[in-house]
Amino acid sequence: MSPNTAAAASPAAAAQAQAQAEDWLVDAALAPLADGSLAPLYAGAAAGELTLPFCAACGLALELEQRACDGCGATDIRWRPVERAGSVHAVTLVHRREPGLVRVTEPYPVLDIELASGHRLIMTTLTATGSAPAIGRPVTIGFRHVGGVAVPAASLDPAGADDSPATSGTTPVPGTTPAPDPSAAGLPAAAHTSSEPEVSP
Numbered sequence: 001m002s003p004n005t006a007a008a009a010s011p012a013a014a015a016q017a018q019a020q021a022e023d024w025l026v027d028a029a030l031a032p033l034a035d036g037s038l039a040p041l042y043a044g045a046a047a048g049e050l051t052l053p054f055c056a057a058c059g060l061a062l063e064l065e066q067r068a069c070d071g072c073g074a075t076d077i078r079w080r081p082v083e084r085a086g087s088v089h090a091v092t093l094v095h096r097r098e099p100g101l102v103r104v105t106e107p108y109p110v111l112d113i114e115l116a117s118g119h120r121l122i123m124t125t126l127t128a129t130g131s132a133p134a135i136g137r138p139v140t141i142g143f144r145h146v147g148g149v150a151v152p153a154a155s156l157d158p159a160g161a162d163d164s165p166a167t168s169g170t171t172p173v174p175g176t177t178p179a180p181d182p183s184a185a186g187l188p189a190a191a192h193t194s195s196e197p198e199v200s201p
């Protein structure tokens with residue numbers, strides 16, 4: 001069957017069709033909670049923007065769940081859209097079979113992306129691939145849709161990295177499912193660098 005079936009209509013229609021399509025990697029049951037602590041990320045993603053946290057005091061890029069700035073100790077966090085560009089910092093090829101939740105039966109890559117904004121973010125690829133992209137490879141950030149929630153995903157195709165908030169893919173952890181590490185499902189997660197773990201307010 002032609003893989004181009006959905007690409008015929010207008011870009012907007014195609015994007016919508018893709019947004020409603022099933023994710024290549026995980027079942028809709030694994031959709032992340034769009035109104036949880038990462039609400040600004042998901043709200044931005046729904047609009048086709050990559051929105052990430054910064055220290056409101058000194059501007060340092062913060063990890064997704066970080067509560068206090070490593071640089072100045074401030075706890076005021078500001079989320080704002082960043083450039084959707086980065087490069088592959090590290091790759092894990094995940095061998096996982098979980099029928100009903102994970103759609104693929106072949107290994108899939110989970111990428112640690114170093115973004116131009118200074119953030120590091122865990123995600124999978126925009127479209128299915130069974131191989132690990134090279135370290136250092138430039139990527140652009142697009143969006144998969146899991147159960148109607150847009151999640152960041154790395155596009156390895158320079159020409160396909162456009163703004164289409166089209167594809168979906170990420171895997172949140174539902175309450176009733178054995179909770180896998182979200183990052184192992186290609187969901188947004190901070191790539192822990194040298195920062196300390198989150199500090200309780």
Ligand SMILES: [Zn+2]
Binds near residue numbers: 057058060069072
């Ligand atoms: Zn700061």
